[in-house]
Amino acid sequence: MGSDDSDESRDPVDWDSFRALAHAVLDDAVDYVRTIRERPVWTPVPESVQGKLAEPLPVEPQGLPAAYRDLKALVLPYPVGNLHPRDEPAVDLLNEDVIVALQESGVAVPSATRIRGHLAIRANLTNHRTRREDLDLFARSAAEEAARRIAAR
DSSP, X not given: OOXXXXXXXXXXXXXXXXXXXXXXXXXXXXXXXXXXXXXXXXXXXXXXXXXXXXXXXXXXXXXXXXXXXXXXXIXXXXXOSSOOTTOHHHHHHHHHHHHHHHHHHTSOOOEEEEETTEEEEEOOOOOTTOOHHHHHHXXXXXXXXXXXXXXXO
């Protein structure tokens, strides 16, 4: 479709390694859901992780194993959303407060949506002028606002 590298395969270079990683991801996903009640409702993001997340994204592909390793270390331990069965109404209220605060600050104009009955923060990313810096600012501001509100509880 207009690409000069149309003959380049998107297939994994090593199918056996891909299969092993896919199985590990599925096993981890099942364990994550199975043990959700054992984890705290909210886990603050440590400064070291915030620093890592603030780093520029790599320009060159890092590969699936590295991406999955980062997901497990930097994202999954610190969910922002309605995952935990013990405190869903509180998380709904938190998301609502974060949406209003971001709108009032002028940083972004997110809206709310419901996913399986739970309030989630929604960002419309269809503007052709949206830059990576804008998305980084939105994500950082939302996380900081949520952290401020949780600390104030």
